[in-house]
Amino acid sequence: MTSLDDARALLAEFPVVDGHNDLPWALREQVRYDLAARDIAGDQSAHLHTDIPRLRAGGVGAQFWSVYVRADQPDPVPATLEQIDCVRRLLERHPRDLAPALTAADMEAARAEGRIASLMGAEGGHSIGDSLGVLRGLYDLGVRYLTLTHNHNVAWADSATDEPGVGGLSAFGREVVREMNRLGMLVDLSHVAATTMRDALDATSAPVIFSHSSARAVCDHPRNIPDDVLERLPANGGVAMVTFVPKFVLQAAVDWTAAADENMRAHGFHHLDTTAEGMKVHRAFEETHPRPVATVSTVADHLDHMREVAGIDHLGIGGDYDGTAFTPDGLGDVSAYPNLIAELLDRGWSRPDLAKLTWQNAVRVLGAAEDVSRDLRASRAPSHATLASLDG
Amino acid sequence: MADLQDDLHSAAEVGRVDDPLPEEAVVVGPEDYEPVSDPDDTPLTRARAVLAAHPVADGYSGLPAALRRLPWYDLDLGESAVDADVPRLRKGQVGAVFWSLHLPGGPGGDGAVGATLEQLDLAKAVVAAHEQGLRPARTAGEVADARNCGRVAVLFGPAGAAALGDSLSVLRSLHTLGLRVLTLAGTSWAGAAGLTRFGEEVVREMNRVGIVPDLSHASTPTIRRVLTLSKAPVLFTRSAARALRPHPANLPDDLLAEVGRAKGLCLVPLTAEQAGPGVRDVADHLDHVRSLAGPECVGLSGTYDTGSAHPQELHDTSCYPRLIAELLRRGWEESDVALLTWGNVQRVLRGADFAAHTAQQRRPPSTATITALDG
Numbered sequence: 001m002t003s004l005d006d007a008r009a010l011l012a013e014f015p016v017v018d019g020h021n022d023l024p025w026a027l028r029e030q031v032r033y034d035l036a037a038r039d040i041a042g043d044q045s046a047h048l049h050t051d052i053p054r055l056r057a058g059g060v061g062a063q064f065w066s067v068y069v070r071a072d073q074p075d076p077v078p079a080t081l082e083q084i085d086c087v088r089r090l091l092e093r094h095p096r097d098l099a100p101a102l103t104a105a106d107m108e109a110a111r112a113e114g115r116i117a118s119l120m121g122a123e124g125g126h127s128i129g130d131s132l133g134v135l136r137g138l139y140d141l142g143v144r145y146l147t148l149t150h151n152h153n154v155a156w157a158d159s160a161t162d163e164p165g166v167g168g169l170s171a172f173g174r175e176v177v178r179e180m181n182r183l184g185m186l187v188d189l190s191h192v193a194a195t196t197m198r199d200a201l202d203a204t205s206a207p208v209i210f211s212h213s214s215a216r217a218v219c220d221h222p223r224n225i226p227d228d229v230l231e232r233l234p235a236n237g238g239v240a241m242v243t244f245v246p247k248f249v250l251q252a253a254v255d256w257t258a259a260a261d262e263n264m265r266a267h268g269f270h271h272l273d274t275t276a277e278g279m280k281v282h283r284a285f286e287e288t289h290p291r292p293v294a295t296v297s298t299v300a301d302h303l304d305h306m307r308e309v310a311g312i313d314h315l316g317i318g319g320d321y322d323g324t325a326f327t328p329d330g331l332g333d334v335s336a337y338p339n340l341i342a343e344l345l346d347r348g349w350s351r352p353d354l355a356k357l358t359w360q361n362a363v364r365v366l367g368a369a370e371d372v373s374r375d376l377r378a379s380r381a382p383s384h385a386t387l388a389s390l391d392g
Numbered sequence: 393m394a395d396l397q398d399d400l401h402s403a404a405e406v407g408r409v410d411d412p413l414p415e416e417a418v419v420v421g422p423e424d425y426e427p428v429s430d431p432d433d434t435p436l437t438r439a440r441a442v443l444a445a446h447p448v449a450d451g452y453s454g455l456p457a458a459l460r461r462l463p464w465y466d467l468d469l470g471e472s473a474v475d476a477d478v479p480r481l482r483k484g485q486v487g488a489v490f491w492s493l494h495l496p497g498g499p500g501g502d503g504a505v506g507a508t509l510e511q512l513d514l515a516k517a518v519v520a521a522h523e524q525g526l527r528p529a530r531t532a533g534e535v536a537d538a539r540n541c542g543r544v545a546v547l548f549g550p551a552g553a554a555a556l557g558d559s560l561s562v563l564r565s566l567h568t569l570g571l572r573v574l575t576l577a578g579t580s581w582a583g584a585a586g587l588t589r590f591g592e593e594v595v596r597e598m599n600r601v602g603i604v605p606d607l608s609h610a611s612t613p614t615i616r617r618v619l620t621l622s623k624a625p626v627l628f629t630r631s632a633a634r635a636l637r638p639h640p641a642n643l644p645d646d647l648l649a650e651v652g653r654a655k656g657l658c659l660v661p662l663t664a665e666q667a668g669p670g671v672r673d674v675a676d677h678l679d680h681v682r683s684l685a686g687p688e689c690v691g692l693s694g695t696y697d698t699g700s701a702h703p704q705e706l707h708d709t710s711c712y713p714r715l716i717a718e719l720l721r722r723g724w725e726e727s728d729v730a731l732l733t734w735g736n737v738q739r740v741l742r743g744a745d746f747a748a749h750t751a752q753q754r755r756p757p758s759t760a761t762i763t764a765l766d767g
Binding site for chain 2: 033074075078082084085086088092129132133137140384
């Protein structure tokens with residue numbers, strides 16, 4: 001047996017829980033939510049990183065679907081509801097493959113049935129419109145994590161890729177974290193500034209996640225997690241889900257991306273544009289400036305480091321498929337997770353360790369958040385604090 | 393299920409073959425009605441007896457917005473700052489109430505979706521904090537369950553049309569969160585000129601998910617179009633008779649007759665502005681609407697906690713028995729009172745669920761957008 005066969009056998013038993021997939025955003029941008037025009041029951045490799053046959057081939061057992069909307073949207077709240085509606089419609093269309101999941105128990109039930117547990121995560125505090133009432137509405141609609149910021153600061157939390165604002169979390173930001181704890185919604189610290197990570201770890205009473213972030217010590221990009229934060233995960237119980245995005249994991253790619261982004265802006269596109277026209281401009285740049293290539297090994301280097309610092313119980317995977325224009329060699333789409341597992345087997349990771357990485361840690365964290373929520377709901381009423389009342 | 397709408401099958405036959413609806417769904421005709429009061433008792437005693445069996449389903453309450461203004465309140469023990477609290481709802485023999493999610497500052501444009509989510513969240517929190525008295529309900533069955541458990545059923549809605557943010561996805565999300573009634577007025581697609589193409593698609597999608605259209609304060613062209621378009625019965629959550637009192641939200645006689653033909657439901661507001669200054673004025677409106685639209689198409693809308701002045705003797709939610717006594721004094725059949733207070737609202741809720749079940753067999757969720765349909 002090759003290590004790839006071993007990897008597949010392992011994933012059959014302990015499939016991947018992936019922390020972040022932007023299929024809903026891709027469906028919005030490419031086909032205005034016309035799900036028939038991108039029927040994921042069949043091969044969509046010409047347009048998407050994700051479809052059901054490739055999720056199956058990749059050994060994916062649970063997916064947090066991102067219900068991301070851009071922060072510069074005139075009103076992000078209804079746009080987020082549209083993304084949630086998209087996921088719900090996907091689940092209705094593919095009931096034999098995708099199982100709606102709200103809890104750790106739902107995830108285990110889906111695994112037992114051989115379906116892909118489908119959860120939702122909202123990417124950025126802008127999606128709650130500075131309102132704990134809206135936060136609860138998102139929870140009631142099935143959202144199980146909120147990334148506190150996206151690429152820009154919100155009024156109550158600093159982003160990794162923006163200038164310092166409130167210096168981490170404001171008083172209202174801490175109240176958002178506490179209310180998420182009460183609800184049982186996971187606090188996602190991908191995209192946030194290191195100051196926000198530390199403030200959130202101080203404020204939370206439940207394990208946190210990083211839905212798609214790698215190690216800053218391996219590649220110095222603000223989207224990655226510094227070691228002092230990784231070191232706090234054992235005490236917190238949370239999980240850092242390694243991401244594959246080349247421009248975050250490979251230093252040469254970080255530098256190349258800075259130049260490529262400048263080129264996109266020079267052509268009048270948003271630097272994260274993934275439309276056909278935007279991609280064309282990107283490709284033209286790439287022809288004249290060969291793109292540094294990340295590989296499976298690059299990602300495995302991050303995992304080796306994160307394991308050393310945070311420990312095996314605090315690792316996971318968050319590919320960011322359909323949310324990134326480029327992918328590492330060998331990790332081109334959602335069918336590729338076995339390649340990563342095979343690489344780790346070759347590096348001597350044991351089967352029990354890999355089961356934690358792929359499945360057990362993430363399920364444990366959601367279950368732990370539910371336990372904290374049960375306790376808090378018994379002792380605390382919903383918070384009606386407002387941004388104005390706490391931050392003045 | 394579609395068999396039920398097929399003339400080839402009599403209702404009895406359908407009931408015998410597979411009885412797809414609960415028994416209560418069959419409209420009880422006057423001949424089947426069993427009186428619950430003693431005709432020799434005083435009207436007020438009789439009213440209490442009828443209401444004990446057929447409590448008030450109140451079509452409009454502004455309580456969520458009213459509570460928002462209060463720093464502290466206790467609905468269980470009694471709250472004098474509002475018109476409705478649990479003791480007075482019980483005294484008034486209210487069995488169900490629709491809590492409005494209309495926004496205090498008017499329809500609103502940007503931000504209306506988030507503000508509606510907040511209002512809905514607050515309403516849910518209030519219900520959850522008063523579980524001895526109140527219980528959330530989404531369907532006719534849940535309303536009946538709440539009543540059987542001695543709780544006042546709270547239904548969420550109407551919300552204003554602006555709450556959709558011009559998006560059918562938002563409509564579906566609000567339905568998932570519990571919204572059951574939407575007022576079709578105050579947006580580009582449901583304005584003075586009537587429904588646009590997107591507006592019509594909104595109504596079809598409301599039918600598909602089971603949100604009841606509310607046409608109080610809608611324009612006449614919108615009312616006429618929805619009455620013919622909607623596959624489920626419509627509500628007028630706050631409309632009296634314009635022949636008796638010239639208020640823009642009151643319905644002229646020709647529309648009342650159309651509401652009767654479409655088996656919609658006109659809920660008469662207990663406000664001085666729309667119905668008149670006394671309990672007899674309200675009864676006059678109920679008489680008028682009943683005679684034009686029919687006893688199956690008239691109901692009650694307290695419209696408490698909205699800032700409106702109420703008729704003398706009907707100043708808060710404890711006063712319904714006085715109104716029912718007046719109707720009995722006027723010779724209303726008990727069966728008609730039972731429809732007025734409870735039966736008609738239940739029929740509309742069942743109709744919405746039934747239409748939704750049927751439509752979901754035939755139509756996928758609509759992905760139409762306002763730009764695609766209205767340009």
